[in-house]
Amino acid sequence: MALSGIQIYKLLPQTNCKECGFPTCLAFAMKLAAKQVELAACPYVTEASKAQLAESAAPPIRLVSLKACKFEVKAGNEVVLFRHDKTFYNKPGLFIRIYDDQPLDEIKEKVKAADAYAVNYVGMDLTLDGFGIASRAGNPQAFSAAISAVRSVSTRPLILMSRDPAIMAAGLQLLSNETPLIYGAEAANLDAFAELAKQYKAPLGVLAPDLNSMAELTEKLKAKGLEDLVIDPGGRDLGSGLSVGTQIRRLAVKKNFRALGFPVIAFPGDAAEPGLEAIAATQALAKYAGFIVLDSFTPAMAYALLVLRQNIYTDPQKPIQVQPGIYEINAPKPTDPVLVTTNFSITYFSVANEVEGSGLPAWLLVTDAEGMSVLTAWAAGKFDAERIAKAVKAFNIADKVSRKRLVLPGHVAVLSGELEAELPDWEIRVGPREAVDLPGFMKKVLS
Amino acid sequence: MPVEIPKDTWPGTVRTVTLGATAAQGGTRKTTVTVGGEKALPFLNFEQPMPNKPVVAIEIRDRRPDDWSPLLLNTWGEVVNDPAQWAKAAEAAGADLIQLGLSLNDRDGTPTSPESAVQTVKAILEASGLPLIVFGPGQAEVDNNLLVPIAEATKGERLVLGLCEDKNYRTIVAAAMANGHLVTARSPMDVNLAKQLNILISDMGMPLDRILMDPTTGALGYGIEYGYSAMERLRLAALQGDSMTQLPMQVTVGYETWKTKEAKVETGVPEAWGDWAERSMHWETLTALTLIEAGADIVILRHPESLRRLKLAITDLASAPTA
Numbered sequence: 001m002a003l004s005g006i007q008i009y010k011l012l013p014q015t016n017c018k019e020c021g022f023p024t025c026l027a028f029a030m031k032l033a034a035k036q037v038e039l040a041a042c043p044y045v046t047e048a049s050k051a052q053l054a055e056s057a058a059p060p061i062r063l064v065s066l067k068a069c070k071f072e073v074k075a076g077n078e079v080v081l082f083r084h085d086k087t088f089y090n091k092p093g094l095f096i097r098i099y100d101d102q103p104l105d106e107i108k109e110k111v112k113a114a115d116a117y118a119v120n121y122v123g124m125d126l127t128l129d130g131f132g133i134a135s136r137a138g139n140p141q142a143f144s145a146a147i148s149a150v151r152s153v154s155t156r157p158l159i160l161m162s163r164d165p166a167i168m169a170a171g172l173q174l175l176s177n178e179t180p181l182i183y184g185a186e187a188a189n190l191d192a193f194a195e196l197a198k199q200y201k202a203p204l205g206v207l208a209p210d211l212n213s214m215a216e217l218t219e220k221l222k223a224k225g226l227e228d229l230v231i232d233p234g235g236r237d238l239g240s241g242l243s244v245g246t247q248i249r250r251l252a253v254k255k256n257f258r259a260l261g262f263p264v265i266a267f268p269g270d271a272a273e274p275g276l277e278a279i280a281a282t283q284a285l286a287k288y289a290g291f292i293v294l295d296s297f298t299p300a301m302a303y304a305l306l307v308l309r310q311n312i313y314t315d316p317q318k319p320i321q322v323q324p325g326i327y328e329i330n331a332p333k334p335t336d337p338v339l340v341t342t343n344f345s346i347t348y349f350s351v352a353n354e355v356e357g358s359g360l361p362a363w364l365l366v367t368d369a370e371g372m373s374v375l376t377a378w379a380a381g382k383f384d385a386e387r388i389a390k391a392v393k394a395f396n397i398a399d400k401v402s403r404k405r406l407v408l409p410g411h412v413a414v415l416s417g418e419l420e421a422e423l424p425d426w427e428i429r430v431g432p433r434e435a436v437d438l439p440g441f442m443k444k445v446l447s
Numbered sequence: 448m449p450v451e452i453p454k455d456t457w458p459g460t461v462r463t464v465t466l467g468a469t470a471a472q473g474g475t476r477k478t479t480v481t482v483g484g485e486k487a488l489p490f491l492n493f494e495q496p497m498p499n500k501p502v503v504a505i506e507i508r509d510r511r512p513d514d515w516s517p518l519l520l521n522t523w524g525e526v527v528n529d530p531a532q533w534a535k536a537a538e539a540a541g542a543d544l545i546q547l548g549l550s551l552n553d554r555d556g557t558p559t560s561p562e563s564a565v566q567t568v569k570a571i572l573e574a575s576g577l578p579l580i581v582f583g584p585g586q587a588e589v590d591n592n593l594l595v596p597i598a599e600a601t602k603g604e605r606l607v608l609g610l611c612e613d614k615n616y617r618t619i620v621a622a623a624m625a626n627g628h629l630v631t632a633r634s635p636m637d638v639n640l641a642k643q644l645n646i647l648i649s650d651m652g653m654p655l656d657r658i659l660m661d662p663t664t665g666a667l668g669y670g671i672e673y674g675y676s677a678m679e680r681l682r683l684a685a686l687q688g689d690s691m692t693q694l695p696m697q698v699t700v701g702y703e704t705w706k707t708k709e710a711k712v713e714t715g716v717p718e719a720w721g722d723w724a725e726r727s728m729h730w731e732t733l734t735a736l737t738l739i740e741a742g743a744d745i746v747i748l749r750h751p752e753s754l755r756r757l758k759l760a761i762t763d764l765a766s767a768p769t770a
Contacts, residue, residue: 119717211452237763243767254453275728278732299721299722302721305733311672346665373673434706
């Protein structure tokens with residue numbers, strides 16, 4: 001639990017020596033509480049205080065990262081239960097699982113496709129994060145062969161899945177220059193897996209059937225010096241998964257309960273059919289998983305899950321925005337229409353993509369609506385006739401067009417009268433409500 | 448190592464709302480649907496068992512919706528030409544209730560008349576025993592002209608009439624009040640605006656257990672995070688004891704999903720979007736499940752396969768352990 005400024009102040013020398021650069025110890029303490037300065041700036045703080053402050057500064061959920069080649073997948077460091085309270089920080093890693101008893105060609109084909117998968121969403125290229133390799137054949141040879149097959153087509157981070165230390169060791173030997181997740185340790189194999197995690201300096205996945213035994217295992221592992229843990233509390237059905245995921249997140253962020261302060265790994269891939277697998281992954285994305293292992297890979301499912309992850313992990317205080325201004329689409333001429341919309345990125349890209357796809361030229365006027373969509377901005381008074389007229393003038397659009405036609409989004413048709421009054425020499429048209437209907441509108445109505 | 452599970456105890460409870468009335472209750476419905484009553488966040492049965500599971504409605508239209516995706520029109524087939532048959536098919540597909548959307552015009556472009564709207568609603572009530580939600584075409588004057596005679600002609604059925612918005616709610620609320628119906632209050636993704644509209648409607652004398660709220664959402668990729676957070680915040684406010692937010696939430700997932708390019712369009716989209724039919728199913732089910740996790744009590748869908756998946760998911764969620 002983070003300490004308040006006053007609590008931190010009590011741990012400082014309270015001499016107001018000013019050597020930290022602040023006039024008083026209290027001022028310095030306040031800055032520390034806000035995480036704007038480092039404790040190292042105080043030359044006189046005692047070792048005991050240092051230890052106590054370090055403990056309180058540790059995030060309630062340990063940051064665990066998997067690495068391979070140029071890729072890194074991080075999970076943890078979350079501080080809230082609800083995204084509206086602050087934001088969710090580290091997007092859960094999405095991994096595709098293969099099994100070592102599958103034909104190697106089949107493995108390669110699946111991994112190759114998933115590895116290369118990239119999809120553009122509002123200007124960002126989204127990709128999957130890595131692969132889970134599960135031992136099902138029950139011998140080190142098959143496991144090693146599967147790992148080599150995956151490594152022959154992908155350099156992304158891996159999750160190795162076996163509960164047998166000999167099989168796991170065989171796999172880890174092949175991955176000496178990277179940091180995979182070792183999954184996993186349970187009560188029966190704890191010591192052997194702890195040794196492997198130490199030897200290969202890799203994070204360790206821990207399985208336990210309930211939270212009491214989970215906490216016991218993580219405490220034992222911590223006593224052995226292992227800190228980078230990922231926990232699998234079971235709960236494969238949606239109801240149990242939601243309960244246990246919520247309990248762990250609450251214990252970590254509200255009670256600072258260190259024994260469960262680790263990222264959770266979820267297995268939607270265990271669902272009965274791909275449609276339900278996507279639904280289970282949806283819950284894992286929204287409700288607190290740090291690593292998500294899927295069995296199915298299809299572009300349609302990957303696209304939907306990657307977009308959902310992006311949406312849930314968007315900082316609610318900072319909507320993704322584009323720069324207000326005038327955007328030229330398909331090389332518009334002075335006779336082409338001016339379409340107006342807001343600077344919320346989803347809105348902008350929906351409109352821009354439709355117009356671009358239609359092949360029809362247009363000027364796209366993006367107003368500063370503080371990153372809100374058309375309807376939201378309108379309701380909040382950030383997208384009204386006055387603001388639109390101001391943007392028309394500020395960006396000197398009248399200089400670019402000979403035929404002054406302005407197309408309003410259909411959702412704000414009510415603004416057309418006021419806008420006519422604001423821009424008397426412009427022809428104000430009401431466009432469709434949805435971007436997807438713009439090409440049809442431009443073809444039929446504007447041409 | 449014994450772990451003490453932190454349990455939240457909330458002072459507030461979401462109101463219980465029943466849709467539809469059986470013959471004994473003054474209507475003709477074979478079944479009714481009860482939603483709300485939550486004393487905790489969704490499905491956290493270890494804290495407080497969820498008294499009523501979320502339900503799934505299927506959206507139908509009073510006439511063939513030519514602008515709908517062919518994926519929907521082909522799946523439902525011939526029944527889209529006949530709302531009564533469509534309602535029957537939705538019931539057979541496992542819907543808990545039906546949501547009828549009225550169109551502005553009939554097939555010939557003539558404005559929908561109050562008589563034909565009433566006839567449509569009566570035919571649906573004949574054909575299906577499920578509770579019914581009726582939305583007007585979305586233009587204030589037309590909505591009022593159509594919904595008032597519908598309310599009168601179906602007195603006692605406990606239909607849900609909508610959408611009531613801050614600019615147009617009085618006429619619909621008065622008609623619902625006088626004829627034993629319910630209303631849906633629609634506000635644009637904002638806790639305070641939702642609350643304000645609930646207050647206005649309840650100030651007219653409408654009992655709070657006959658109001659649903661629809662906080663609006665965007666679909667996956669189109670602002671779902673705003674709907675999601677508005678709903679989470681509304682539900683938290685309700686549990687914290689704010690009585691004007693203690694209403695079950697309804698959300699029009701099908702409508703939002705099927706207007707996105709991802710669901711609507713087959714050709715001219717990036718290859719990375721994958722198979723169209725599969726993608727549109729994911730779009731509708733992921734949007735729905737995300738909002739159910741945020742507190743939605745009624746999700747309105749369009750595709751029967753989404754309905755099937757969501758029903759399975761809800762059953763799975765509702766079986767969460769109580770300890």
